[in-house]
Amino acid sequence: MQTFKITDYKGISGTVEVSTDGGSVIVQGRNAAGKSSFIDGITELFDARGIRLTPHPINEDAQEAKAEFIDTALDVKIVREWKRGKDGKIVSKLSVYALDGAKHAKPAEVIAELTGGLIFDPSKYLLMDPKPQRDMLLRKVELPFDLDQLEGEERAAEEERLKLGQVARAAEGAVTNAHRPEPGTPLAPVSTVELVAKLDEARAHNANVTRAADLVTELGKQIVGIDNRLAELRRQIEELEGERFSLEQRAAEAHQTASEGVLIDTTQLEAQLANVDHVNREVQVGEIFRALEEEADFKRREWEVADAAVKEIQQRKADGLKVAVFPHPSLSVSEDGVLFDGVPFSQLNQGQREEAAFAIATAGNPDLKLVIVKNGDMMDEVTLAHIDKLALERGYTVLIERGRPDVGGLVATFVEMVDGQAA
Template sequence: MKIVQLQAENVKRLKAVEISPEGHIVEITGRNGQGKSSVLDAIWWALAGTTHIQAVPIRKGENEARIRLDLGEIKVVRTFRKREDETFTTSIAVESTDGARYPSPQRMLDGLLGALSFDPLAFTRMDGKAQLEALKRFVTGVDFEAIERANKADYDRRTDVNRQVKALRAQASAIVVPADAPAERIDDAALVAELEQAGDHNALIERRRAGRQAVATEVKHMDDEAERLRSNIAALTERLTYLEGAAAEKREQLAKAEALPEAIDTAALRERIADAGRANAALARREERARVEAEATEAEAQSAALTKAIEERVTAKREAIAKAELPVPGLGFGDDEILLDGVPFDQASSAEQLRTSVAIAMAANPKLRVIRVQDGSLLDEEAMRILAEMAQAADYQVWIEVVQSGRSAAIVIEDGAVKGAVQVAQAAE
């Protein structure tokens, strides 16, 4: 499907033009400001939707503009009307050859268009990432955005995990474990129980010693009392006899009492408890260090798993790209750019870049076989020859804008209207 006829009235600088193109190269020429860019814009606006329409599409002094585009199989009419506030409204209608109108005209046209359908030279001016995004449309079955989102999530997660590993390793290395740390924890509770038993034993001895001291004191008091009573033997003989007997009995008890056991040395036991506490603290540090190192090892395993997931997605993407039918042999994907025969696209020659860009535009637009080139004046004779050869070989129609042309078939735009074809004599000048 190509353009059979273009009619445009009051569009930008155009008054009224009617062009029925012939051949594969449709060259629009004329001085700057005469309306040649308006011709190509009219084609673009008729097909590509309102997003691309400029703020003032209607010719100055007019209230209405219209574009009629005959594509053979369908006819497209876009109309612009000026509002009182100088803004505009626009409507579009698409008819088939039998006059039937499409209920969703823009959706129908969007199915014909590709991102590069009108200006492949724009592709050569894109940065590497933009070119890469444009080329991804040829790789089916791969959700590049989902892959990028998943990889970013895993990159971020892996960064967090690696940061955790670093912190855990630093934490583990900061834990100083004494060289004499025991292999097993010492039961200091048993030592404390033993200390308590020793305390009870020693307390009992002290109580018994105090009891014996009390008895000795009592004997002393009895002796004193007996001595005092002896001074009054006559009155206290009976009392004296009793006291002497009682004292004798107590002496016999003391004489027969078993020797007191030796007191337990609790200082040594306390030292053993202190040693057990130090040993257990050292063991606790060893166990803490082992726990932290285990966490670090687990985090490293997580990081490795994330890395593997990222690599697997990248491999799958590369395999899909390798199987894709790209429009140009040798065309491939780099990290942030496209490659041509393994070399970054921007390092290819101008001719290679042009051939590649035009081939991509053609491949992206198999239905509407129309290409627009706005900056045709930048193309030299060799580039124009390449463009013409590719258009003829693939049966495409290229509308190209140039300031000057020596070709007899070029369409001259002057003061918003078609002046005529450039004469060969003019080209010779």
């Protein structure tokens, strides 16, 4: 047996008490009749935050308010009291007792243990956006990893990937916009000193060859002159033969030099020397360009590492979700939200949505099996009957706030609220 009792809370005047053995409890009435006050009081009773949920919990004609819950099967009594002080401030106190009167030292922990967390409202779940629905479902599922920790790792990895992607794209942009060196530009700067030395050496060689050729011509003339003189001065042959022999040797040496020597073409060296400053500027451009290419490649590899980290985390999450046991065999999740038989939650008909939401609400098998539905008017007669059937099958009590009187043939516990009291 479960008993819910609310006294002087918000719009409740006096005490409203309801007892049930499970199934649906319909709290109904017109606007401002007190049905929301009753449901809100029960909701705060099971929430450790207490007065922070409702800033003015005490009825304006009273000095204190109370919410109570008794469950004989669980041997527990939960009480929350609100008292208005002389200064007008409201103080809230939460207490948990065994039915023999023994008081628990840590009431909030007892409630958390009994309920497995906050009491779940499936009607609010239906109004959530897809991703919050997905997150709440995953917190009802036993996973082979810490979901908050893994999602924190994923967010950090995605931020790192985004940052490195921006840096890599900036580096690649620098390469794209950089001045490329001309084709054929050497990798290292050209030395002006070395070019000048080579040019001087080539010019000296050419001058030597030219002088040797001129010497050949000159010596030949001398030989002819001597031959002429020999003809005229036969008497002087003996005297001049020695000189002639020496001259012939020198002529042979000079002839060899002139015939074997090859003139070096200095055109290319002179052009290189004239263009050396431009070449060296292009060399610097090439060094800058290659540095930018290396930086862009390095940043691209860093981004690839970050991207791999994100994908590894996402794969771990996907692998964990594959083996997760959801509270309904048709439930699963995608990156965007909750799926029911592979169909996005938002595309389901109302009955499927209510069934799935109730399955999520009743997941985890807590000791205290209670579901609170604030927006009961969203449910038609068929949905109410279906929820009541599921509640009875699973041993749950469902408190439903409802302004509409149409409930079909539903067999339930009804509380009709009129002017803050049970009629």
